[in-house]
Amino acid sequence: MIITCNTNALNKAIQTAQRAIISKPSTPIFSCIHLFTQEGKLSVQAMDLNMAISCTLDADITQEGEIVVSAKHLSELIRKLPSETLTIAKNTENKTIKVTSGKSEFQLLLMNEEDYPKFPDFNGDKTITIADEKIKELIKKTIFSCSNDESRPLFTGILVEAKDNKITFVGTNTHRLAIKSLEQETAEPMSMIIPSKVLLEISRNLTGELPQEVKISLLNNQIMVVIDNVVIVSRLIEGKFPDYNRVIPAKFAVNCKVNAKELAGAVERVALFSTEGDYSIVKLSVTAEELTLTSSSPDVGTGRETIACAATGDKLNVAFNSKYLLDILKNIDADEINMAMNTSLSPVCITCEAEKDYIYIVTPVRVVF
Template sequence: MKISCTKEQLNHAVQTVQKALATKTPMPILTGIYLSAFEDKLELQATNYEIGISCIIEATIEEPGTVVISGRYFQELVRKLPGEIIEISSSAEDRTIQITSNQAQFNLLSLPAEEFPVLKKPTSDTVINVKDNILRELIKKTVFACSTDESRPIFTGGLLEINQHEVNMVATNTHRLAIKKDHLGHNTDSIKMIIPAKILNELARIMISDVPMDVTIYCQKNQVSFAFDNIYIISRLIEGQFPDYNKVIPPSFATTITIDTHAFMDAVERVSLLARDGDYNIIKLAFKNDCVIITSNNPDIGKACETVTTTVQGNEVEIAFNAKYVTDILKNISSEQLIFSLNTPLSPASIKPIDDETYNYIITPVRTN
């Protein structure tokens, strides 16, 4: 193989695929980046069997071929190479790869390319097209609510649900649940799948186009592929039945509060400074007389109390929450005001932006003795 390409494009491709590199694995081949040169194109691939990413860039091909380079070193040296153009060539005899740019020259030992589990270009009967800005919004508004506890794997991913022209994403760690809905603008097949949070985060990181573009979703039995631009990502799905989230959302509320998002968030963050001790990050909210009194009490450190004016409709309520679960959602609400809906001190509450019916967040209170 002998090729040359621009450093900028190569660097971008390496940074895109490197998230799929295996770090701790008994199979050394998975720590490598697979390069394949053909028809004026260079394809880079990395996979750890959980996720696989492929990225294709333009290149001048003098001699086609495939090599696998140690991902860790390739990624760092591409970033640091001095020139604009990078030349890569491999020699079959001594199994080395020569990388040159300006006066710099590296000879890296190659990994056996024939061992690399090459990703297959996704094909599937069920193909759905979603605009990337919609997908990105769905992910960003929900995936933070996923669980990190592997004991119930279905909650370590987000549920992507497409039903005709509706698309929903739901994530929960069983203590709180975030749901975001959107419209596709066209009818498609119905699908339901749980995608690992890690992959969703990666996807949101890579989809950075300024102009909305189509993302093609290929659904297979136990894996899903997202193809857009010159990139495709293949991921395994989390198997299992996601519980019916509609049951979790309380049908009605006794108390509805409208609060200024920023004032509320700042106050909660300030008050929770004292509550942040170990695992119990408890703040108490008392809604009455058109204001909310936020308090925290840590016998080792001290107390905090702050009042924010609101409009309270319905019964007065005093309720306690884990402050992290409150601030998590406040950070994701972009509207100036939000609606906080409650029933009793021991039943789940809802937080949502005032102007967006498609976004909802359910949070369970804590019981303090």
């Protein structure tokens, strides 16, 4: 194999593909990256047992062929090359490649390409095509609610439902729940739990100035995502996702309208005086016209701030993990939000008039006021 291509284009393709490689691969071959020529293009592939990513790019192909090389060493080398173009030439006799760029020349050892698994061949039963701006919004507004706990894999992904000309993304870690829906023409109903890692990859690849479409195909417990010259194949998360509609209370005793930016700023400041760690707790006291936030720590001190609100119902005291409040306040596109509550320990529903298709449920923390 002998190819010449743009250094930045190859670097981008390698950086994208190698995100499929996990930190501790099950076998050495999964720490490698696969480059091969096909139909006048250069393909770059990487994979593990759960996800595979392929990128194609333009290249001047002098001699067809393929190589399998350490992803870490090749990516670091390509990233630091000084010239705009590079040439990769394979030496079959000593199982190396020579990488030349400007006056630089390097040799890297190769792995046996016959040992590298074949990229998944995919012909989905169901397919949905979503505009880039639409899927970016769906991901952004739900993915932060996912869990990072791999011992509970069901909650490390997003439930994606497409039916009745609507697509809905749902993320939860059992302590909070984000639901975002948008209009979407669908040929047939689809339901799947997509790993958050895959959705992050989709977002990363939607950076073009021109509008793009994301094509998602479903086959058994796998999906294939196609975005321009990038193909992602992944296993879905198996299991039954909780009935998220049951979590939303039918009615509320207290409704509090408050400015989203003012509340976010107050939460950030008051949380500085809360105990450090995963649960930085902020207490809220809701009255008809004021929302008072407090927190304290024996090691730091006490924080207290009052902002204006418009509330109906009796006075209510409720406490939250400050991060759970800030996450929604930073993702909701509205000047004013509504916090609907029943008791100090029942689920709180945060919505806004400007975005009625977005619902956030958060469970309060049990504290002493």
